[in-house]
Amino acid sequence: MFDVGTAYLAAAGALLLVALGVGARALVRIFREARERSRKRREGELERYTKDPVYDRDPADPEADGAARSTCPQCGAENAAGFCYCRECAAPLGPN
The missing domain is CATH 1.20.5 (Single alpha-helices involved in coiled-coils or other helix-helix interfaces)
Structure with missing residues (x-):
């Protein structure tokens, strides 16, 4: 069956x-x-290395985007200006 x-x-x-x-x-x-x-x-x-067509930046140079950076007061890591929390230690970055 x-x-x-x-x-x-x-x-x-x-x-x-x-x-x-x-x-x-x-x-x-x-x-x-x-x-x-x-x-x-x-x-x-x-x-x-060619320019990234989506973001119009050079992928070989991560700092080439020209965005302002902020430093974490707790661990000293560099973060993009729009971040509210540190990418390394998750500490609050304060007002941007």
């Missing part, structure tokens, strides 16, 4: 195989794109 447990295992197995197939194709595309970008960098067609 029809066993529900066997049908469940067959359906779960089929879904797993489909997910593995889709995931493998995506990973192959990512690998090929990374290999192509690496080749372009080696040949000088692509700069090593």
Whole structure:
């Protein structure tokens, strides 16, 4: 007769195989794109670091955003001016 447990295992197995197939194709595309970008960098067609198009800043220079910084009075860590609490010790930074 029809066993529900066997049908469940067959359906779960089929879904797993489909997910593995889709995931493998995506990973192959990512690998090929990374290999192509690496080749372009080696040949000088692509700069090593380029501006981030979303934030228009250089990812190699984290301080290049030009934002004011505030120093934590408790631990001395540098924080962005908009922070209310220290990113290192979670102490209140005071009014900004």
